[in-house]
Amino acid sequence: MKPSTMLMALAIAFLLDRVASADDGTRDAGASRSAAVQTKDTAKPKRASKVDLEKLATQLKAAVANGKLTEEEAVARYRKAAAGADGKKSTAGFQQLAPAALVAKLTYKGKKGKDYIVVFEVPSRDGEEESKIVFVGERFRKQFARTKVGVMTSIVVGGAGGGAMAMKGKGAKKGGANTFYSIVIGRLKSKDVELGEFTLEVDYITAIYGDRSLKQTVLGKTVKVVGISGAWLDTLLLIKRGETLKFRSGTLQGTTFSLSPKATVLERAVPFDPATYPVPAESFRGFRGVVVGTITEKSEQGYELTLKINSIERSQKSSRATNARASVGRLMSMRGFFDQEFRTKFGDLKIGDRIRVGAVHTDPTVDSFTVVEELQKLSAKPDGAEGKSGK
């Protein structure tokens, strides 16, 4: 996008924000809607009246900058011109845009004069000029507070409700569904194999990708899981009420999960017990090194293993575990076997196998370890290499 075009877009947004605020109290909504419209129009400079308005906006902006006009005068002139162009009054001079979703890069957020603005750049396609969308108004400060400049973000503009909604790639969505990939373990309370739904009481959540703070909102509660279909219904059919199961979630909305469409997991699991489940001890968190263990559980779909730790073979210097050896005999959860490097070997592993595996626990808030560097199936009997301890 040319700088002049951007300035123009900003100007239009600025002007229209004032128009909207003058008309009613829906200042932000009007502003964002208008901004989106104007951006659309700038991308299609074929319509004569819009082109004229664009030129006028540029001229007015320049006039304000040069001190030839006050902002109020500029607004008044623009409103008059807009009304003339479309035969309607100023705010109605811009077409009502139906809600539309866009993926755009946040390029600026901050004060512009008296107003708070957030600028998004829509990537160009097929050689078209890039276009910008500008949200003007204080409420966007809060809305985009977590969105960093330079991040591609899904935004929704327009609509009768006005305003803008934004959804970051992995982040939460206000009032909507959160992409929340995790392994949820709990006891089945009820199921409906025809509607593909069940409820369970959540005992434990691990392997979270997404907003980890949401974990606390559902832990210990009865939640609903929807979206089970196809062969997964067969699995659900076999799990009885009261039994423990685990599944990989895809979204979380309130207390309703949906099943993840990727690396789907839905299977019976052993009842949750913190002592016997692969919840790492505090002294084991932050571990980096090599462990030897026996596979007690394997999730084919999730590319995950649960190991009973036989020995800590090696601890790296960078390991932050304070006493890894204390975890010998306990369970640890490992993931990341879908990487090409490990996938084939993972396929050959079965419950009861002893393996030597490189493990790293990068995020202390996560309970599972990630496989790195090494994965080797060992003979059934312990070899001499075992027994070495880490720090």
Next chain:
Amino acid sequence: MIRASGWRISGGSGSRRVAGLLTVGAAVLLLVVCLGPVRAADTLRPVSERFAGSDIREVPDFQKHVIPLLGRLGCNSAKCHGSFQGKGGFRLSLFGFDFASDHAALSAEATSENGTRVNRSTAAASLVLRKPTLKTDHEGGKLLEAGSWEHRLLLRWIEAGARGTGRSKALVRLDASPREIVFGDNQSEVSLEVVATWKDGTSEDVTGLCRFRSNDDSVVTVDSKGRSVVAGIGDTHIVVFYDNGVTAVPIMRPRGGRSLEPPGGTFANPIDGFVAAKLAKLGLEPSLVCSDTEFLRRANIDITGSLPAPDEIEAFLASKRPDKRSRKINELLDRPAYAAWWTNKLCDFTGCSPTAQTDVLEVGQAMAIQWYRWVHRRVADNVGYDRLVEGIVLSEGRQGEQTAGEYSAEMSSYVRRQSPVDFSQRPTMPHYWTRNSIKEPRAKALAFAHSFLGIQLQCAECHKHPFDRWTQQDFTEFTRFFEGVGSRGGRVGFPQFAAARAGNVIRWPYLVARTAETRELQLLGSGKVRLEAGGDPRRPIMEWMRDPGNPWFARAFVNRVWASYFHKGIVDPPDAFTPANPPSHPALLKWLTAGFIDNRFDMKWLHRQIAGSQAYQRSWKPNATNRRDRRNFSRAIPRRLPAEVIYDAVKQATASTDKLQEVRNNLQRRATGFLSMRMAGTYAMNVFGKPSRSLNCDCERVNQPSLLQAVFLHNDPLIRMRLDESGWIDEVAEVSTGPGAPATAADRANWIRLAWLRTVGRPPTATEVSRAERYLATSRSIPDGLRDLLWALINTKEFVLNH
């Protein structure tokens, strides 16, 4: 060429509408057997006579004689030089459709050994003569006798310069004689004569140059000279191939060696007249009319995909009305289950599948359910089939002046969890075209031909269709109609979809159907169509299909519906409309199709005609004459219940009395209803052959029985769950073990009767009642005994078959 409404079809002698053209176009080769006489006075004698002597002046024609002869000898078949790799370095076009390349190949130097394939200076030294006469090694063996007319024909062609064909000649008719063969008592063989008529008006006896094939060797065999020898009782066709023409001759061998007297009088339902005439020809007596309980169960299953409820059976048996069967058919057609079941069938052959849409299953599920609902609404409203198909074929993404934003808002509104908008209200249904599985125009052409025309074009994708008239050129041109049809705007991923479910607006891909540039295309041999730049290329196809003269559109649907009722199409397989696979009852198919069109493609009219016929209402029990008949509708053919029907039937059989109606009507929870999409891929559906709808083939739905099905009904967790949680057994338990008086003998008899009515749709016989009572008496409790009884009944052939 005249232009109107954006497109026109031009024919040979001028412009005309599609129907007019079809009479000289596509249909001509199908109808030739009905035209006679076969051999006119000016017809050239057969080549076998003209080339029998040594002094021959006539020069054989490359297209008319040489290539057909090579075809008859098998030289251009797939296992010989017609294979893609050729044989011995010599490659001919498969079945001889490419005259230029074949001529070039014949004229080229041989690579496998010294010499030329065609030696114009010393014709006899040509490898094309030496090889098949085994004068030199030939992997294909001896195909020609030196001095035979075949040998002389090829020799003469080479001697005369071995000329090719400039512009290919157009074959307009292929007539076989006799037009129909009914083998009598003392007759065991008949020789066919075939005459080809070309566009220039010349005709020739081409019997010796044709390929012949029997569609059923157990009825008749045919040799390379067209000599047909009867092999057994029944009926079939001998198919004749020459140049681009295919024709079929009906063959019948009546039971006992003679036909019966044609049925006299008139038939209330014309279907029965057509069927009876054919049965008489074959010397077959139809089975008796089926019992009321058989009819009721059969009609319920075929029309609504459901078992009849016990009270419905009792009421039907009690009714003395003479028209109770036709009234029942009408009643069934008004039930929600009718719309559900037939929507399911329409979804089968249009390819509605969650996995076909996208690799994001949740998105695919939603789109497939939208598809189902859209079709369902129209079937329930009995919208004409042509209008229903139009809504699919001419579907649009962004409708009218809709902006991308408005379109995204609209599409998002259909999937949001709270108060979604009903997708079925949308005027058109674009998901047919936006399937991932048919992204390429080629795939669209194949799917379209299968879905709406009942024809398979796969073969013509690579070579001339062996059993049809389609050439690669036909296929290529048809494909080009779909070049401008496709999805734009990326894809919807899981996070975006989740946002839409939560009520937000996301960007949706949309369907576009626009011709890039003005062009003229051949529409499946039915003449040329002019597509204007910017126009919708699908519109002329839709108008062509809707035309009463279209040879496939209405017939394909009529035949599919018929096949669904009889387990056998009039054309069978139902999606194989080719001249080589003619209808068993052509007049019947013609009458039904004409009636369907005259009744504005009214689907319920079609169902009423078929289900109301005596042919449909016959018993499955064979008589002495028709035990082996499986294609002339002389009796009902028992067939296994479809996957969805079995699932629903088990559920219905075990449901509590007050839930019976809900079980039958709640489409959210019926495998034939909306549940159909969610259940796709479950073990129950897989084991009973529910199609994944990923192939362009009606054969994808498997109706064959298997051991796994038996095991499933024996002890699958689903069956156990249904029996363990049976509402009906709970009801019985309440009465039999409740605080009131213990169950009486009348109670037990009633429960036994209900068990039979719930499963096999008839009251038990006295013997069955007696056995059941004995079993109940020895059971731990009456509920346990009845549960066992239900299990046993569900595991009978009578339950699992539609008979």
